[in-house]
Amino acid sequence: MLFKLSLKNIKKSFKDYAIYFLTLVLGIAIFYMFNSLDSQQAMLKVSQSTRELIQLMITMLNFVSVIIAVILGLLIVYANNFLINRRKKEFGIYMTLGMGRRQISKILFIETIFIGIISLAVGLIIGVFASQFMSVLVAKLFEADMSGYTFVFSKDACIKTCLYFAIMYFAVMIFNTFTISRYKLINLLTAVKKNEQIKMKNPIACVIIFLIALATLVFCYYKVTIDADSIMTEQKMLQIILLGIVATILTFWSLSGFILKIVQARKKLYFNGTNMFVLRQLHNKINTNIVSMSEICLMLFMTITILSSSLSLRNTMQKDLIEMTPVDVNLYKPAYLPEGDEDYTKEAVEDSKKPITQTLKNNGFDLNNLKDIIEIPIYATNDLTWGDTLGSTLEEAKKQFKMLQYDTAESLVKVSDYNKIARLYGQEEYTLNDNEYIILCDFDNMKSLRDEALARNEPIEILGKEYYPKYNECQSGYIEMSTSHINTGVILVPDSCELKNTMTEEMFLAANYNADTKEEKQKIEDILAGVGDSEFVQKLKDKDIELDGVTKISLIEASTGIATIVVFIAIYLGIIFLIASSAILALKQLTESSDNKQRYVILRKIGADEKMINKALFRQIGIFFLMPLVFAIIHSIFGIQFVIKLMAVLASKEQLLPSAITTVAVIGVIYALYFIATYFGSKNIIKEE
């Protein structure tokens, strides 16, 4: 009997359940997709160098899915609570008919199980197929090898999804029982008619609190942008975050009162059409929804920040990759190793006096494999450290960056040597007078330090001779390829500088593979850095010769791996947050619309036409949707800047704007869809019968 009732209830209130069901299905599908990623790694064919990255990714995914499960759990309990509230009258009728609370709980219990099973099934099916599609998309996005593609069904992910959602449904059941036990029959029966007691806030208090909240927000914004260096510790960051959350809540607490007060003072605006009604309606609703509005705002804020910073990271990496890998291979090996040191073999010491090309040839590497070979020495001396180059700015620098190793020796390169490399890389070449030097540096933080020192035009001393900076800031350029701008500084000195051979720190070689096709290049790559040691590498190892290097292919692979992890996790988190906040907003609005149906009936009765009423409804829902979004966007403008600072190495500002715009556009579309659905749903609810 109860079972039949439950079934009929679901059928009957299907319209109400639609958003709940949709959210469940989406949540399950995404949860599955997220967790099945590790079993799909097979198709993201990455080389051995990124194996470890994948392990890291799986660990992070596991961690993140716990967070996501909590978010989804809260969302489901929340959505369920709305449905229960909508059905108060129904429960009232059951109770008048003599049904006990326990039996009502049982009905809800059966309903939850029923909906749970259906949504799990539908969600998993969608998840399985969507994850295939997702994999293809992601593989394309990150230029991964698609040849190993197979249809993947992850049993682990499936079991995990079922388990997590079973726990969530269980929470819902407990919650329902609890809610039902609190109901009083009289309240249930009169639930619809009950006139809301409007708690009005003191408008002056609203204005004052609003101003305080605004000031606090501005303070937080200042802290995370201009004064960001002062909050680099975890504790201080947490303080600012908490302060920001409190300020956001206060803003929503006081905002509507503040706006109301201002608009009321402008009679022309206030007494115009349904403005008065819309404003009061907003004021009333926001009063009862401060926490959820703040929550939605913060969720959107996180979504925007996470998505745009991660997209920016990915864009930066890809743009940098092309820019930063002009040749196929860089090789370097330490030069002039100390003789008689036990750490080095005799062969290694002997070899360190020879150029790299010689090492290659001696160990059986065919030099015909390479073309455009340029080899230069890089010098260093303990007489010229970072501290020395910073000169009189050293003390300030120490205050700003305590952790820097100021006694690191600077790398010195003769300008003509550098120009050879620059020509090969397609970069700017330089000329120097006998008493001049140039610093090449493109690592942002280091560059700003060095620029300050350069601006003072103080000389540096090499082998007793003074040199003055040619430019008052660092020039761009690098010698060794890397995935991003991390050149902390190379000093170019005139050829006349008498650097001795013994001061050579390392030999550096840049070259291209003498091959045209990808396969041929891969063959040469395999000799130098293949999976498993080649004969050549084995020989070097036997002699203990430290020949190191980077190749274009390995750089791209590594970079793709990092970008993949970051973007994956960000996209999933972002989408979950977005769905959660949109669903909450939509549910809230729909429920409010049906709760406030009477108000629209009154409007209609006193002569407002449909156009007017729809306009009022549209504005009301629109403002309700827009307000958290606007605040979230403002928050993220500042938040993203802070994230950029945190990830100084990996992201850059120029890359951010397009990412942020893309993110806001994506969010805008999903958000707008929910908005439209809510508007039409509400319109339907308040429609005259």
Add this chain to the structure above:
Amino acid sequence: MENVLEVKNVEKYYGNKSNLTKAIDNISFTCQKGEFIGIMGASGSGKTTLLNCISTIDRVTAGTIVINGKDITKLKGNNINKFRREELGFIFQDFNLLDTLTAFENIALALTIQKVKPHEIEERVKEVAKKLEITDILNKYPYQISGGQKQRVASARAIITNPELILADEPTGSLDSKSARQLLESFETLNQKLNATILMVTHDSFTASYANRILFIKDGKIFNELVKGNDTRKQFFEKIIEVQTLLGGELGDVI
């Protein structure tokens, strides 16, 4: 005297062919400017249906209703809303005040919907509030004031637009007797001093006794009509009771 309202052979059916209910069965009457008409009848007699048809909330099955020279049964869509907003004022049993708005704003809303100029609004609201003696509660919210006060606020909202016809549906239905009396006295004032035309539906004889003329409806037909003429309210009240007794049922029904 000019006719504000003319109801001619109005019929309203509910249901389908096999199960037809005649809620209104050929009713005709007219109402002149400045009249205060009461419509009485038991529940289910069709009085509220009649009011809904006159107020354009419901549509007639047959017949015409002419208000101020306009046949409202021919109006459509937005014209209905425009007509309702400009020519009619409503007073409902459950007040229908918006609980989010103050009394002042509730009254003003009727004007802002008609796009009356903002600077006029304040003056007009204060003026009408004075007449209905609700000036000191204008800044209160509906939940802060009594039922009688609420109904007077609702009345103020109904008349502030200077409608041709005020329709009141059981206005005293949710009020205690003291508040009801106060409200009806203000209706009398509106009717006599402002020459407002009022059509009031009620099943309460005391409430009805404030009207000038009463139409009794039974089973969708006009059963009787009483005109107050020069009677005192008490005499009129007794007459109403007499008719009510008759209306209660024919002798045959009792046995």
